[in-house]
Amino acid sequence: MRCVIARFPFDLTRSGVLESMKGVKPELIIGESVIIGRRTYPVKQVGQVVTGQDRRDFSAGEVLRAMTQLGFTCPGPPRTAAPTRVLSPFQQASAMLGAPEAV
Numbered sequence: 001m002r003c004v005i006a007r008f009p010f011d012l013t014r015s016g017v018l019e020s021m022k023g024v025k026p027e028l029i030i031g032e033s034v035i036i037g038r039r040t041y042p043v044k045q046v047g048q049v050v051t052g053q054d055r056r057d058f059s060a061g062e063v064l065r066a067m068t069q070l071g072f073t074c075p076g077p078p079r080t081a082a083p084t085r086v087l088s089p090f091q092q093a094s095a096m097l098g099a100p101e102a103v
Contacts, residue, residue: 003066006058
């Protein structure tokens with residue numbers, strides 16, 4: 001399939017991407033990702049390996065679009081837990097006693 005990544009045309013196939021990523025250790029995933037085989041890779045790492053271009057030359061969206069068209073699963077960015085409010089010792093004691101919280 002013909003894909004344009006960073007203004008350059010590439011003829012990518014699903015088997016070609018699988019072969020290119022074989023033996024490549026996945027990096028830490030911070031943003032978007034692609035599941036290739038049984039591994040989950042950061043989208044920019046896949047783009048760099050498959051195209052041979054520097055990661056700064058293309059966007060994650062270009063690679064996501066190409067990988068989705070090739071049939072790879074592209075889950076959204078990892079979800080982080082909502083930040084919890086840290087209570088002061090005084091607020092903790094008030095909560096345990098059932099008294100209204102002091103501001």
